[in-house]
Amino acid sequence: MNAATSGQMLLAFWRQRDREHPWGRRCLIALALAGLGLSLYFTPGARPALLAGAAVLVLASLWTAIAGSLLLQNHPHVARFVPGHVRQMRELALASWAVLSLACAGLLWQFVPLMPSPQALLLLSAASLAFMAWAARAWTLWLIVSFAPVIVFGTGLGRRLAPLWTAARDLWAAQTLPVLALGLLALAWSIARLFGNGDAAHRVVYERCARMRRASNEAMTGKQSGAGAFGRPGTWLARPFEAAAAAWLRHVLAHAAPGTRSVLSRAEIVLHGQQHWVRQTLGALTALALAAAGFVIALAIVGPGLQDHWTRGAYGMAIGLASMGFNPSFALPNMLWHSRREQALLRLLPGMPQGQALNRAVAGLQLRHALIDWAVTTAALGLLAWAAGDLALLCLAFGALPLSTGWLLRRPALMKAPTSWTAVVPVFAFLLMAGGLYVLHQKLGTPLVVLAGASLALSAALGVWRWRVLMAAPVALPTGRLA
Numbered sequence: 001m002n003a004a005t006s007g008q009m010l011l012a013f014w015r016q017r018d019r020e021h022p023w024g025r026r027c028l029i030a031l032a033l034a035g036l037g038l039s040l041y042f043t044p045g046a047r048p049a050l051l052a053g054a055a056v057l058v059l060a061s062l063w064t065a066i067a068g069s070l071l072l073q074n075h076p077h078v079a080r081f082v083p084g085h086v087r088q089m090r091e092l093a094l095a096s097w098a099v100l101s102l103a104c105a106g107l108l109w110q111f112v113p114l115m116p117s118p119q120a121l122l123l124l125s126a127a128s129l130a131f132m133a134w135a136a137r138a139w140t141l142w143l144i145v146s147f148a149p150v151i152v153f154g155t156g157l158g159r160r161l162a163p164l165w166t167a168a169r170d171l172w173a174a175q176t177l178p179v180l181a182l183g184l185l186a187l188a189w190s191i192a193r194l195f196g197n198g199d200a201a202h203r204v205v206y207e208r209c210a211r212m213r214r215a216s217n218e219a220m221t222g223k224q225s226g227a228g229a230f231g232r233p234g235t236w237l238a239r240p241f242e243a244a245a246a247a248w249l250r251h252v253l254a255h256a257a258p259g260t261r262s263v264l265s266r267a268e269i270v271l272h273g274q275q276h277w278v279r280q281t282l283g284a285l286t287a288l289a290l291a292a293a294g295f296v297i298a299l300a301i302v303g304p305g306l307q308d309h310w311t312r313g314a315y316g317m318a319i320g321l322a323s324m325g326f327n328p329s330f331a332l333p334n335m336l337w338h339s340r341r342e343q344a345l346l347r348l349l350p351g352m353p354q355g356q357a358l359n360r361a362v363a364g365l366q367l368r369h370a371l372i373d374w375a376v377t378t379a380a381l382g383l384l385a386w387a388a389g390d391l392a393l394l395c396l397a398f399g400a401l402p403l404s405t406g407w408l409l410r411r412p413a414l415m416k417a418p419t420s421w422t423a424v425v426p427v428f429a430f431l432l433m434a435g436g437l438y439v440l441h442q443k444l445g446t447p448l449v450v451l452a453g454a455s456l457a458l459s460a461a462l463g464v465w466r467w468r469v470l471m472a473a474p475v476a477l478p479t480g481r482l483a
Contacts, residue, residue: 006092013069025420027428038435052111056104060132063100067093067133071194072213076206080198089195097133097191101126119180120172130187133194137209140233240286241279245269248278258351260361267352268365270342273335275328277369287324314388318381322396322434323427325377329370330403330426333410334418336362336479343478355475362476363409363467370404391448392441398455399434405459409466411473416483 017025036054040047070089079086105121115121135141172179196202252265269276336343346352353361378397385393407426437455440446474482 006088009070009073009088009092010066010096012073013065016069027421027424031428031431034432034435038439048111049113052107055107059100059104059107060129063096063129064132064136066096067194068136071137071209074195074202074206076196076198076203078198079196079202086195086197090192093133093191093194094188097126097129097188101129104129117176119176123180123183126184126187130190133191137194137205139212143233241282244278244282245276248276260351260353263349263351263353264361264365267346267349270339270346271336271362271365272332272369273339275331275335277372280328280373284324314384314390314393318384318393318396321380321384322377322400322430325373325380326396326400326404326430327427329373330407330430331423332366332369332408333412333415334422336412337415337418340477340479340481347477356471359470359473359476362412363470366408367405367463370408374401374404392438394448395437395441395451396434398437398451399432400430401455401459402433402462403430406462406466409463409470411470412476412479413474413482415480417480 036050039050043050070093074086074089079089101122102125104125105118108115108125109118109121116124131141131145196205249269252262252269256262256266347354347358352358374397377400378394381393381397385391403426407429437451441448441451
């Protein structure tokens with residue numbers, strides 16, 4: 001294997017990074033470092049374990065980038081017509097996987113307490129990295145992992161598999177090294193099987209991965225590629241969402257009238273696209289239903305002791321809930337840009353407001369959408385905070401409110417094409433503000449009432465200022481025509 005060529009192939013993911021818009025990536029790194037710094041500050045006794053855990057996450061991310069890059073380079077035409085290409089792909093993947101698995105297991109064994117044996121850590125690290133590589137090729141593996149607890153514990157499968165698990169544990173205890181060797185050999189074989197040789201099956205898999213990459217890149221600018229990018233499973237899972245959106249479309253068309261309310265209901269379907277309130281509501285209800293099912297199963301398994309786990313994990317659950325509720329609203333300005341080609345036709349609809357009235361109507365649609373999302377999510381956060389006995393979780397809502405007024409009320413006619421930077425900025429600002437308010441309350445003892453009042457005052461001031469600017473701006477639609 002040529003060392004120079006191998007180095008080029010391994011570093012391809014870094015050399016092909018987006019150099020024109022680096023700020024989104026830098027913000028994510030800064031956010032991760034800030035979170036690590038806060039964790040180190042609040043838990044000084046666990047600093048070695050935290051640093052080791054952060055290093056393991058970095059190594060796992062590095063492996064994901066390397067595996068994804070090698071899969072991208074494994075083009076069917078190259079695999080078929082370039083001698084030695086597939087062999088070199090497999091050798092590089094196996095070498096990287098082996099080194100990073102050893103590094104992850106060593107860090108966890110050396111610095112994290114209450115870890116299993118080094119052999120078990122090595123096998124678990126190798127299996128985790130192998131799974132991540134296969135998940136980059138087949139996204140449905142993440143679905144299997146997500147629903148595995150519900151399937152295993154909810155259907156009683158865990159009890160039926162208990163004897164098999166006991167036998168495997170006894171075999172591991174009696175023959176640790178042979179089982180470890182067999183496990184690593186099987187995982188190495190699976191890593192080698194990641195790469196195709198240019199046949200028809202390889203072409204199908206490569207095209208599917210290419211669609212996923214395009215969808216991921218478009219998502220960074222707020223554009224939704226639709227369920228077709230996820231293949232047949234994605235199309236099947238999206239059927240309820242598509243059916244609900246189609247039903248709402250039929251409803252507004254059946255009751256179409258030249259009045260402003262009817263016109264704006266039809267225009268909202270185009271302007272908000274995949275972030276329309278019907279799709280968001282159905283998505284939120286689905287997520288809550290899955291979470292409720294998970295809690296019911298956990299309660300049946302753990303029993304009364306679930307309260308301790310609930311309280312400890314409340315902050316993580318609150319971040320997930322806030323992200324699900326607030327982040328889609330931050331993407332509404334980007335959706336205006338992606339529907340700009342249809343907006344000239346929208347202006348010709350009978351009854352469509354014109355001039356300053358159109359600015360007011362478009363801003364009102366976005367503001368109403370964001371504030372309703374904020375109110376519903378805040379109510380859910382309040383319920384979670386009450387159940388966990390930690391009202392400081394409401395700082396997430398206080399941090400999101402100013403962005404719900406200041407970020408959304410932009411001048412559409414002057415809007416530039418969205419980038420990964422514009423997609424990351426509101427989320428980064430929201431987490432930064434929420435974290436700052438949380439620290440003010442927990443460390444400096446600032447009452448939550450004061451923080452809530454400051455958030456409301458700032459939001460009102462930003463809203464009034466941006467509204468005045470928006471009313472004096474050029475006509476909103478089509479978006480971006482004066483940028």
